Every structure is written in C-alpha cells, then in structure tokens.
Amino acid sequence: MKDRNFKWTWPKEWLKKTTLSKGLLVYTSRDFVVSAALFLTAVVLCMVIRHFDPENDSSYVAMIFLLDVFLTALLTDGFLFSIFCAVLAVLCVDYIFTEPYWEPSFTLAGFPVTFVVMMTITIVTGILTSGAKQRTQMLREAQKEKTRGNLLRAVSHDLRTPLTSIVGATNVLLEDRQQLSEEQQVKLLTDVNEEAQWLVRMVENLLSVTRIGDDTGSIRKTPEAAEEIVEEAVRKFGKRYPQVNTEAVLPQELLMIPMDAMLIEQVLMNLMENAVLHGKTTSRIVLRLTQEGDNALFSVEDDGVGIPAGRLSSIFDGMLPPESEDRPDTRRSMGIGLSVCKTIVQAHGGCIQAKNGIQGGAVFYFTLPLTEEDRNENQG
Amino acid sequence: MKIKDKVLIVEDEQSISNFISMVLVANGYDTIVVRTGEEALTMIASHCPDLIVLDLGLPDMDGMEVLKSVRNWSNLPIVVVSARTHEHDKVEALDYGADDYIVKPFGTSELLARIRMAIRHTRTNLSNSQIAQSGKFVTGDLTIDYDKHQVLIKGENAKLTVNEYKIVALLGKYAGKVLTYDFIIRELWGPKAKADNQILRVNMANIRRKIEENPAKPQYIFTEVGVGYRMSEDT
Numbered sequence: 199m200k201d202r203n204f205k206w207t208w209p210k211e212w213l214k215k216t217t218l219s220k221g222l223l224v225y226t227s228r229d230f231v232v233s234a235a236l237f238l239t240a241v242v243l244c245m246v247i248r249h250f251d252p253e254n255d256s257s258y259v260a261m262i263f264l265l266d267v268f269l270t271a272l273l274t275d276g277f278l279f280s281i282f283c284a285v286l287a288v289l290c291v292d293y294i295f296t297e298p299y300w301e302p303s304f305t306l307a308g309f310p311v312t313f314v315v316m317m318t319i320t321i322v323t324g325i326l327t328s329g330a331k332q333r334t335q336m337l338r339e340a341q342k343e344k345t346r347g348n349l350l351r352a353v354s355h356d357l358r359t360p361l362t363s364i365v366g367a368t369n370v371l372l373e374d375r376q377q378l379s380e381e382q383q384v385k386l387l388t389d390v391n392e393e394a395q396w397l398v399r400m401v402e403n404l405l406s407v408t409r410i411g412d413d414t415g416s417i418r419k420t421p422e423a424a425e426e427i428v429e430e431a432v433r434k435f436g437k438r439y440p441q442v443n444t445e446a447v448l449p450q451e452l453l454m455i456p457m458d459a460m461l462i463e464q465v466l467m468n469l470m471e472n473a474v475l476h477g478k479t480t481s482r483i484v485l486r487l488t489q490e491g492d493n494a495l496f497s498v499e500d501d502g503v504g505i506p507a508g509r510l511s512s513i514f515d516g517m518l519p520p521e522s523e524d525r526p527d528t529r530r531s532m533g534i535g536l537s538v539c540k541t542i543v544q545a546h547g548g549c550i551q552a553k554n555g556i557q558g559g560a561v562f563y564f565t566l567p568l569t570e571e572d573r574n575e576n577q578g
Numbered sequence: 579m580k581i582k583d584k585v586l587i588v589e590d591e592q593s594i595s596n597f598i599s600m601v602l603v604a605n606g607y608d609t610i611v612v613r614t615g616e617e618a619l620t621m622i623a624s625h626c627p628d629l630i631v632l633d634l635g636l637p638d639m640d641g642m643e644v645l646k647s648v649r650n651w652s653n654l655p656i657v658v659v660s661a662r663t664h665e666h667d668k669v670e671a672l673d674y675g676a677d678d679y680i681v682k683p684f685g686t687s688e689l690l691a692r693i694r695m696a697i698r699h700t701r702t703n704l705s706n707s708q709i710a711q712s713g714k715f716v717t718g719d720l721t722i723d724y725d726k727h728q729v730l731i732k733g734e735n736a737k738l739t740v741n742e743y744k745i746v747a748l749l750g751k752y753a754g755k756v757l758t759y760d761f762i763i764r765e766l767w768g769p770k771a772k773a774d775n776q777i778l779r780v781n782m783a784n785i786r787r788k789i790e791e792n793p794a795k796p797q798y799i800f801t802e803v804g805v806g807y808r809m810s811e812d813t
Contacts, residue, residue, distance in 0.1 A: 398683050423779040425786075426801040429794055446794030452783040454776070459803045460665065485794075 229274035233283050236273070240266035240287070244295055259295040260312060263287040267316050271323035275331075280324055284316040356400060356534055360393035399471070403538045406464045410545045417545050419456040419570060424487055424494055427459055431466035432485060439474055447486045455494050456570040461542045465550075468535040469498040469562045477502020477560060490565065493548070497563035504554040513552050514540040539564070583697060584608040586627035588618040588644065589659065590637050594682075598631060601686045602693070615639035622648060629697050631689075632676075634660040634667065642674060649675040655696040659684075665804030669758050672805070677755065695754055715750040717810050720789060720798045722750040729789065736788045741766065742781055746789070746809075749799060754811035756802050782807065 212227040244259050267287055271280035291312060367386040375383065410417055425448050432446050466485065473480050480502035488495045505513060514536050543550040543564045550564035585602050589595040590613045599609045610625060612618050615636045622630065630648070634641035645656060658676040660667055668679045677696040680689060709715050713725040721730040729736045729746050738746060744766050749757060759775040782801075786793040800808045 421776065422803075423783060425783065425793060426779070427803055429796060430801050430803045432795060433800065446792075448794045452780060454779065463803055 225278045226275065229279050232273050233270045233279040236266050236270050237283055237286060241290060248295070259291055263291055264316065264319065267320055268323055271320050272327055277321065277324045280320040284320045288313045288316055352534060353404065357397065360397050363393050364390050400534065402464065403468070403535055406461055407538055407541060409458065409461060410541065417458045417461065419458060421454045421456050422459045424453040424455050427463050428466065428485060428487055431463050431470070435467060435470045442474055442480060443482045444470065445482070445484045447484065449488055453487065453489060453494050453568070455566050455568055457546055457566060465539045465542050465564065466496065466498070468539050472535055473498060473500035473502060473560065479503055492568050493565040494568055495563060495565050497561055499555055499559060499561045501559040504558055505552060505560045510552060514550065582606055582608045583628040584610065584625065585693065586618065586621055586625065586630045587611045588615070588630060588636065588641070589633040590614065598689065601690065605690055615641065615644045618644050619647060627654065629693060630654065630656045631693070632656055632658050634658060634671070642670065645671065645674050645676055653700065655700045657692050657696050668805050672756060672758050673760065699754065709751065715753065717753065717812055718797055722747055731789055738785065738788060742785045745781055746785060749807060749809035753809040756806050756808045758806040762806065
C-alpha cells in the first residue's frame with residue numbers, strides 16, 4: 199500500500215488541521231486521502247476476488263471491510279474518517295457485495311449486526327490510538343522539560359560565579375573604599391568589568407538559541423556571502439582579544455551559503471573564544487573556509503594546549519568534564535558556548551566536530567550545506 | 579567659558595542614562611537626560627541639542643516615532659541605542675535617517691567614538707568636503723578619483739567595472755557611515771530595482787579581491803552583517 203511507504207512525506211498544507219464544530223472532529227487532507235485510498239483498495243479488492251470466485255461466497259467481503267475500517271481508525275486522527283468509513287463500508291457491503299448486487303437490501307438479517315460491529319471497532323480503535331498518541335506527546339513534552347531543566351541548571355551555575363564576584367567586589371568598593379589602595383580598587387573594578395563582559399557573552403549565546411524555532415528547530419535562512427561573515431567575526435574578535443593573532447584563509451571564489459548570518463557569526467565567535475579560554479597558551483588562530491563537495495567547511499585552528507583525550511567525545515554536550523568534579527566552581531569548564539554551536543550548526547543541517555591538530559592545538563570544524571533543502575520534515 | 583556640545587540622552591533606564599551622562603560630561607559634553615518620547619520631542623524643539631542619543635524602547639512611544647518626527651524638520655545627528663539584536667531594527671533605524679546605531683550592551687569607548695563621529699560628520703562632513711575640494715577621497719593607500727572615475731590602490735588603477743566603481747564611490751561619499759543594502763541598491767539601480775542584494779554581494783566580493791590585500795581582513799570596506807557596508811575613513 200503506497201500510504202504505508204515510510205519515505206513518503208506529506209505537503210505541509212495537507213497536514214493542517216481543520217476543526218469542525220466544537221473541536222471534537224478534527225481532520226486533515228492527509229487523513230482524507232488515506233481513508234479514501236484504503237476504502238478504494240478494499241472495494242477493488244472485493245471486486246477482483248468476486249471476479250475470480252465462481253461460488254459467490256461473500257464471507258470475505260465483511261472481513262476485508264472490517265480490516266479497512268480498522269486500518270482507517272488506526273492511521274487517521276480522530277473519529278471523523280473512521281466513522282465515515284464504517285458507514286460507507288456497511289452500505290457498500292449491503293449495496294454492492296451482497297445479493298441482489300447493486301441494490302440496497304436493508305431487510306437482510308445481518309445488516310444491523312455488521313453495522314454495530316463496525317461502529318464498535320471504529321470507536322474502540324479510535325480511542326486506543328488517540329490514547330497512545332497522547333502518551334507519546336506527553337513523553338515528548340517531558341523530554342523537552344528535562345532538556346530545558348538541564349539548560350537552566352547549567353546556566354544558573356554559570357551565572358552564579360561571576361555574579362558573586364561582581365556583588366562581592368562592588369560591596370567592598372562601596373563599604374571599605376578608604377582602606378583600599380588605588381591599585382586594589384582598579385583591580386576590583388577590572389574584575390567586575392571582566393565578569394560583566396563574560397555575562398554579556400553568555401546572554402548573547404542564550405539569545406541566539408531563542409532565535410531557533412522552539413518546536414521545529416527551524417531557522418530563517420538567506421543566502422549570505424560566507425567571507426563577509428568570516429570577516430566580521432574576525433574583526434569583532436580582534437577588538438575583544440587584540441593580543442591574539444587571527445588569520446583568515448578564504449577560497450578564491452565567492453561562496454554563497456543559506457544561513458542565519460547572526461547565528462553563524464556567533465558560532466565562529468564562540469569557537470575562537472573557546473580557543474583562547476581553553477587553549478590557555480593560544481597566540482594564533484587560523485580560520486579557514488573551504489568548499490567540500492556540496493558543503494562549505496569552516497575550521498578554527500589554534501596553537502594552544504589542545505583538547506584532553508577524555509573530553510573529545512562529550513565536548514559539545516555542555517556537561518561538566520569528569521576531572522573537574524572536585525573543583526565544580528571553575529565556571530569556564532561548562533561548555534555552554536560549544537553546545538550552543540552544536541545546536542546552531544545542526545539547525546542549519548550541518549555537523550560540527552573537534553579534534554587535536556597534528557602540530558598540537560585544537561581544531562574545531564563544521565559544515566554547512568551549500569544548497570537549501572527542507573530538512574524540517576526529517577527532523578520532525 | 580568654553581561652549582560645549584550639548585547631547586540629549588533619551589533613555590528610560592536610569593542606571594544606563596546615569597553612566598552615559600557621566601561619561602559624556604567627563605569627556606567634555608553637556609548633557610540633558612529625558613525619560614520619555616514626549617519629553618524628548620519638547621526638549622529637542624526648545625534646546626536644539628547638537629546630538630541625540632536615542633533609546634528605541636521608550637515607555638510612552640516607540641523610539642522610531644521620535645526619530646521619524648525629528649527627521650521631518652531637522653538633520654541633527656541621532657545615534658540610536660537599541661537592545662534589539664535583530665538586524666532588521668538596525669536597518670529600519672538607519673533607513674529612517676539615524677546616523678548610527680549602537681547595540682546594548684556597549685562599552686563607553688565605543689559610544690564615545692560613535693558620538694564623536696556623528697557630530698563631526700554633520701558639522702564638517704569630512705569626506706564630502708575633501709571630495710568637493712580635491713575631487714578625491716583618500717583613505718590609507720586607497721584613492722577614489724571622482725573626476726576620472728577611477729579607484730587607485732597605491733597609485734595604481736584597480737580596474738573596477740562601472741558598477742563596482744559606483745559602489746566604491748558611493749561608500750566613499752558617506753565614509754564612516756553604514757550604508758544599508760537597500761540604500762546602495764536604490765542609489766545604483768534606481769528606486770524600482772528589486773531589493774535583491776545577491777548582485778551587490780557578488781560585486782562586493784569582486785571589489786574586495788581587487789582593492790583589499792586580504793579580503794578576509796579588509797582595510798577599506800567593512801561588512802556589517804545583515805545591515806550593509808561601511809567605508810573606513812582613517813586618513
């Protein structure tokens with residue numbers, strides 16, 4: 199049956215739910231096509247069998263229509279189509295497939311029985327399947343809640359340390375200013391400034407995530423000149439970290455990539471910043487853009503200390519690395535920035551990876567598809 | 579007594595207007611602080627400030643309304659401050675005649691630089707007067723020769739096509755200011771041109787390859803992602 203084909207995707211407008219009276223009966227065009235196809239299949243099947251059946255034994259007819267009603271109830275949302283289908287099936291059995299053919303025969307003793315059986319099957323199947331659907335929905339909601347909870351926990355943890363330091367430093371400045379030397383005051387203020395800057399970047403990351411659609415993971419993509427994004431990211435990064443030597447290597451030809459420019463810029467910024475904060479000894483960063491078949495490949499290479507082997511597998515998960523359990527207050531061990539990168543790149547249909555460079559240092563690279571394709575269906 | 583430039587700060591958050599005002603006073607400006615759009619309009623009419631720092635999120639009206647109403651009768655420089663990160667808002671503010679925009683949170687040095695530039699622009703219009711006097715715009719090793727319709731790099735013709743020259747010439751005329759994609763397209767291809775910035779991107783990529791030593795680290799033309807382009811005005 200073509201309707202069971204798993205590769206089949208429905209046009210979006212066909213999945214739009216229309217509600218008839220009071221929200222009880224919901225239907226979609228998809229459901230209509232499914233039930234119509236099932237019903238026609240049943241009718242044709244019966245006719246074909248009758249054609250090859252000289253003895254005119256019509257017991258299979260009821261069975262086939264029962265199956266049809268059951269499948270319809272299973273594969274469509276709500277009761278509308280399955281009830282329709284049951285009524286039609288009863289009429290059909292009565293009108294076409296029992297003698298006299300092509301004439302109604304309501305007097306038949308079996309008619310009310312068939313009708314009641316089919317209705318019961320329809321309603322029971324409908325209730326069971328919608329119950330199951332609700333359960334999966336609830337499971338999905340619970341999963342979403344859990345992810346949100348994890349993110350909130352990670353964020354609160356990340357926010358607490360800098361806030362503590364800001365509150366502490368400003369309190370000291372307000373209350374004990376007289377006892378501090380000029381130098382100490384400047385030191386405290388510098389700390390406050392740095393912590394606040396760090397918070398700003400944190401919030402930028404969180405804002406980026408809100409730009410990605412909540413349910414579908416979809417984003418608004420427009421074709422952008424990749425080199426312009428790289429250029430701006432390098433320029434902004436240079437302002438923040440003038441001591442690091444950044445270099446960008448671009449392909450000779452212009453690459454136009456469908457993307458949300460702000461988000462990809464955020465990814466590049468995060469990766470470069472990560473190279474500085476975690477590379478420890480990083481003095482030079484190379485940002486490379488190349489074309490690899492149907493993908494654009496961005497890579498950020500640094501000359502820092504590299505990534506500890508144990509962290510490579512979970513580096514994008516935003517979890518605490520195991521070795522820092524004993525010092526849970528080192529806030530920069532939480533890779534919120536990297537998990538944001540992963541979210542953004544995946545929402546673009548690309549993938550992101552990390553490895554250690556051959557000459558030491560870390561390499562982060564990610565791909566973006568050069569051609570626009572609608573991936574929302576597959577992500578579901 | 580020294581006469582100072584007067585800056586009107588329109589901002590409803592007191593902690594923010596406080597620090598902006600302090601920084602500006604410390605750097606030799608006079609400031610007036612107002613908290614609503616209504617007050618802003620009255621103060622602008624009565625005090626005629628030299629510059630307005632305008633926050634877009636005001637309690638009584640959209641800052642964009644203040645911008646539009648001032649632009650009806652005056653060209654006085656306006657620097658828009660916005661908490662909105664979407665490029666769309668920056669583009670809209672620039673298209674309605676803001677001289678520059680700055681996104682919250684911002685550092686004081688950035689704010690001061692923007693204010694200095696906006697005031698200087700309206701007063702002397704540096705690049706324009708330079709062009710009017712010599713027919714040339716110079717920044718670094720780049721020279722735009724408006725009389726000969728040429729762009730020179732270290733004295734050598736960069737061999738730009740007509741459209742490429744027009745884009746560079748336009749950016750040179752407004753050096754230091756961000757020109758939105760739409761503005762450039764309108765100036766080049768007329769008001770009926772399709773707002774398709776693909777052609778512009780391609781042209782810009784070609785220009786960069788001709789005039790910049792390293793297109794990834796441009797010296798002359800900078801991208802403001804999602805908004806437009808800006809020509810450097812360092813001489």
